[in-house]
Amino acid sequence: xxxxEPRTLKGFQDLLPAQALRRADLIRRLEDVFRAHGYGPIxxxxxxxxxxxxxxxxxxxDKQLFEFDDAGGRRVALRFDLTVPLARFVxxxxxxxxxxxxxYAIGHVWRGERPQKGRLREFVQCxxxxxxxxxxxxxxxxxxxxxxxxxxLDVGRVTVRVNDRRILNGLLESLGGGVPVxxxxxxxxxxxxxxxxxxxxxxxxxxxxxxGARTLLDVTRPRADDEECFAVLSAAVGASAVxxxxxxxxxxxxxxxxxxxxxxGSVRCVVDPSIARGLDYYTGVVMEARLDAVPAVGSVGSxxxxxxxxxLYTNTKLPGVGCSxxxxxLLVALAEPGAAAPAASRSPAEVxxxxxxxxxxxxxxxxxxxxxxxxxxxxxxxxxKKHGAQMKYAxxxxxxxALTRNADGTWxxxxxxxxxxxxxxxxxxxxxxALARRG
Amino acid sequence: xxxxEPRTLKGFQDLLPAQALRRADLIRRLEDVFRAHGYGPIxxxxxxxxxxxxxxxxxxxDKQLFEFDDAGGRRVALRFDLTVPLARFVxxxxxxxxxxxxxYAIGHVWRGERPQKGRLREFVQCxxxxxxxxxxxxxxxxxxxxxxxxxxLDVGRVTVRVNDRRILNGLLESLGGGVPVxxxxxxxxxxxxxxxxxxxxxxxxxxxxxxGARTLLDVTRPRADDEECFAVLSAAVGASAVxxxxxxxxxxxxxxxxxxxxxxGSVRCVVDPSIARGLDYYTGVVMEARLDAVPAVGSVGSxxxxxxxxxLYTNTKLPGVGCSxxxxxLLVALAEPGAAAPAASRSPAEVxxxxxxxxxxxxxxxxxxxxxxxxxxxxxxxxxKKHGAQMKYAxxxxxxxALTRNADGTWxxxxxxxxxxxxxxxxxxxxxxALARRG
Numbered sequence: 120x121x122x123x124e125p126r127t128l129k130g131f132q133d134l135l136p137a138q139a140l141r142r143a144d145l146i147r148r149l150e151d152v153f154r155a156h157g158y159g160p161i162x163x164x165x166x167x168x169x170x171x172x173x174x175x176x177x178x179x180x181d182k183q184l185f186e187f188d189d190a191g192g193r194r195v196a197l198r199f200d201l202t203v204p205l206a207r208f209v210x211x212x213x214x215x216x217x218x219x220x221x222x223y224a225i226g227h228v229w230r231g232e233r234p235q236k237g238r239l240r241e242f243v244q245c246x247x248x249x250x251x252x253x254x255x256x257x258x259x260x261x262x263x264x265x266x267x268x269x270x271x272l273d274v275g276r277v278t279v280r281v282n283d284r285r286i287l288n289g290l291l292e293s294l295g296g297g298v299p300v301x302x303x304x305x306x307x308x309x310x311x312x313x314x315x316x317x318x319x320x321x322x323x324x325x326x327x328x329x330x331g332a333r334t335l336l337d338v339t340r341p342r343a344d345d346e347e348c349f350a351v352l353s354a355a356v357g358a359s360a361v362x363x364x365x366x367x368x369x370x371x372x373x374x375x376x377x378x379x380x381x382x383x384g385s386v387r388c389v390v391d392p393s394i395a396r397g398l399d400y401y402t403g404v405v406m407e408a409r410l411d412a413v414p415a416v417g418s419v420g421s422x423x424x425x426x427x428x429x430x431l432y433t434n435t436k437l438p439g440v441g442c443s444x445x446x447x448x449l450l451v452a453l454a455e456p457g458a459a460a461p462a463a464s465r466s467p468a469e470v471x472x473x474x475x476x477x478x479x480x481x482x483x484x485x486x487x488x489x490x491x492x493x494x495x496x497x498x499x500x501x502x503x504k505k506h507g508a509q510m511k512y513a514x515x516x517x518x519x520x521a522l523t524r525n526a527d528g529t530w531x532x533x534x535x536x537x538x539x540x541x542x543x544x545x546x547x548x549x550x551x552x553a554l555a556r557r558g
Numbered sequence: 559x560x561x562x563e564p565r566t567l568k569g570f571q572d573l574l575p576a577q578a579l580r581r582a583d584l585i586r587r588l589e590d591v592f593r594a595h596g597y598g599p600i601x602x603x604x605x606x607x608x609x610x611x612x613x614x615x616x617x618x619x620d621k622q623l624f625e626f627d628d629a630g631g632r633r634v635a636l637r638f639d640l641t642v643p644l645a646r647f648v649x650x651x652x653x654x655x656x657x658x659x660x661x662y663a664i665g666h667v668w669r670g671e672r673p674q675k676g677r678l679r680e681f682v683q684c685x686x687x688x689x690x691x692x693x694x695x696x697x698x699x700x701x702x703x704x705x706x707x708x709x710x711l712d713v714g715r716v717t718v719r720v721n722d723r724r725i726l727n728g729l730l731e732s733l734g735g736g737v738p739v740x741x742x743x744x745x746x747x748x749x750x751x752x753x754x755x756x757x758x759x760x761x762x763x764x765x766x767x768x769x770g771a772r773t774l775l776d777v778t779r780p781r782a783d784d785e786e787c788f789a790v791l792s793a794a795v796g797a798s799a800v801x802x803x804x805x806x807x808x809x810x811x812x813x814x815x816x817x818x819x820x821x822x823g824s825v826r827c828v829v830d831p832s833i834a835r836g837l838d839y840y841t842g843v844v845m846e847a848r849l850d851a852v853p854a855v856g857s858v859g860s861x862x863x864x865x866x867x868x869x870l871y872t873n874t875k876l877p878g879v880g881c882s883x884x885x886x887x888l889l890v891a892l893a894e895p896g897a898a899a900p901a902a903s904r905s906p907a908e909v910x911x912x913x914x915x916x917x918x919x920x921x922x923x924x925x926x927x928x929x930x931x932x933x934x935x936x937x938x939x940x941x942x943k944k945h946g947a948q949m950k951y952a953x954x955x956x957x958x959x960a961l962t963r964n965a966d967g968t969w970x971x972x973x974x975x976x977x978x979x980x981x982x983x984x985x986x987x988x989x990x991x992a993l994a995r996r997g
Contacts, residue, residue, distance in 0.1 A: 125649040481817035
């Protein structure tokens with residue numbers, strides 16, 4: 120018989136047990152943080168009318184759409200993010216929702232990108248948004264959420280860099296030259312890769328004086344101290360009202376993050392006026408997270424404020440602020456040398472109940488049931504393999520404890536981490552021993 | 559400006575907060591049960607080469623495929639279940655996996671069915687499979703898992719009906735007439751809808767005597783008592799070896815389920831030789847779950863043993879046993895009158911911290927941080943709306959507690975369930991009060 124070659128599409132991935140367990144664990148921690156901040160889940164279809172998704176008009180994302188005609192002749196496409204579906208959802212259900220509306224969504228998205236390291240054609244996105252609220256409390260809430268998320272993910276030291284779009288607007292206003300913000304953003308975005316000279320030349324071409332370009336590059340440099348940073352920015356925006364508003368807002372937001380207890384610890388939240396990416400679609404606060412151990416992997420999460428979420432679908436004006444945690448990018452980053460990747464486990468179980476002689480199977484099932492009722496995660500070996508083979512399996516799976524039934528109905532426990540053994544009596548003794556060993 | 563109409567495709571659904579929270583809660587309970595039994599997650603792509611998914615050759619599922627050419631000219635399709643991808647995954651990664659291999663998978667699947675109540679074109683499937691093990695311990699393990707799953711889901715009384723394909727094989731062998739099993743299954747499957755006479759006529763046309771048909775219909779009737787059922791079946795299979803094996807296996811499996819502590823409680827596990835659906839692709843034990851309160855909704859979960867999972871992709875023989883919990887069908891069933899649907903909540907939060915005058919925002923953020931650190935789920939109202947509007951919001955969202963800051967920096971607590979109030983002092987007092995009220 121001819122076999123079909125088992126393979127996946129380019130840019131699509133299988134997650135093996137250890138990887139999938141790790142991702143599921145990260146997602147669960149994220150969900151707990153989202154819920155602790157009052158964000159509940161919603162779900163929207165993976166497949167939408169293509170016109171809904173193409174409405175944004177982004178040429179790049181349109182080109183990357185997985186788009187086709189369904190069996191009923193409808194033009195449909197797989198979602199490329201969770202924000203456009205949120206906009207459609209909020210417009211469609213605005214009368215059923217309570218505003219301010221907080222939601223999180225965790226789901227797969229699809230982009231026909233050129234596959235490369237860390238870029239997949241299908242990946243999981245984890246978004247949280249607060250829709251229908253403006254002001255510092257709303258902005259700060261999402262920043263607090265992002266700090267709390269990375270702290271809970273326990274992925275080593277993380278720096279969340281914050282900026283406000285209005286500061287750049289103010290700087291350009293104050294520096295004169297009538298440089299369009301979009302052109303300045305395009306230029307500043309090249310800073311990391313191409314250096315200050317290239318950026319200065321490009322800013323000049325856009326209308327900024329040589330001195331203005333130098334000032335802009337200087338004042339938007341990251342600084343170790345937030346207060347110093349604010350002082351430099353305040354001087355540079357001068358009398359620009361929008362610039363001063365942006366600085367004041369950022370200052371308030373940071374003080375609220377500190378008040379919520381997120382100023383220190385494993386997640387550091389700092390002002391960074393050099394953040395350009397993201398400023399083009401955000402209108403106020405903007406944030407970006409990187410792992411301190413592997414900054415070169417780039418952003419593992421971002422967010423910011425937008426003025427009007429659902430303007431393509433409704434006349435209701437819905438301002439909002441949101442963030443997105445890049446789970447798959449995070450997993451790539453954690454696999455890099457130096458990152459804080461914890462030991463991976465192949466199995467969620469802790470305990471193996473060794474398969475006894477056939478007649479005693481009921482006692483093995485009873486013990487497994489009792490151990491689970493006590494909160495332990497337990498496998499019973501499903502076949503009558505040799506004892507050595509079963510212990511080898513427990514070892515390969517990374518299980519901690521193995522329990523073998525003696526002929527007289529008592530049990531023998533083995534701790535596979537330290538190699539110690541224990542002669543155990545009946546079920547309650549075994550449960551107590553397993554709970555104690557688990558620590 | 560012309561607006562795009564916000565709408566979803568036929569057969570696709572938005573889940574609003576209360577529904578999505580409910581489904582997420584059910585899924586989390588399921589994951590906990592799967593893990594407690596040693597099943598870990600894997601993930602496979604939503605999109606596969608069409609030839610992988612069409613390999614099964616099922617005409618019905620082929621017709622329902624969402625299939626298209628991707629931008630690279632590859633013929634691709636959205637998965638219609640999680641079993642075919644599991645087969646491909648196991649064949650592709652067999653050298654990286656440890657057998658016996660336990661995995662669960664929770665993910666969306668797509669079927670271009672005619673949309674009708676409880677039938678969606680996109681829905682979530684929750685599967686658990688044990689691959690590479692045969693015998694009663696393996697079969698019983700999956701039945702235990704299914705019983706534990708429905709008990710943990712807390713959806714009212716559930717009956718899990720169990721049968722073994724080999725019993726029907728034995729009955730047909732013993733009754734003579736050379737009736738093909740497939741024909742008998744097709745006939746028996748019509749029993750509920752068309753009645754015994756139609757089935758008997760069809761069995762006669764397939765070669766069974768009138769008396770044989772009567773016997774088959776009689777012995778496969780469900781009975782209140784498992785032992786009575788086994789006695790009737792044993793007499794009917796007579797000397798048929800395969801029939802006797804099936805009965806003995808089913809008896810052992812049920813005794814192990816009882817040993818694991820799943821004989822009573824909200825989930826009842828009973829022998830039912832009338833189960834026909836599913837027997838055509840399963841080869842041994844087969845199971846099906848229904849809610850006692852709304853049996854008419856039909857199966858909310860099923861499973862069974864198969865002989866060779868991945869034969870289309872590999873020569874390695876991989877027998878297995880698995881089950882699938884129909885989460886979306888369950889949600890439909892729970893919405894029926896009489897079902898045990900618990901109260902739905904719009905928000906995961908328990909506590910609202912009322913927005914204070916602007917200057918005191920930091921104290922509100924500090925309190926929210928302290929409450930969350932104590933394990934509470936907390937919203938801060940993001941804008942300076944009127945107090946009454948904020949309390950109305952808390953009420954609509956179903957929050958339990960609201961905390962308002964007094965001008966002197968102390969707090970006022972209100973329990974929105976019973977309407978009681980409390981004058982509270984500083985942060986630690988508030989945290990203690992909220993924890994006590996939450997109960």
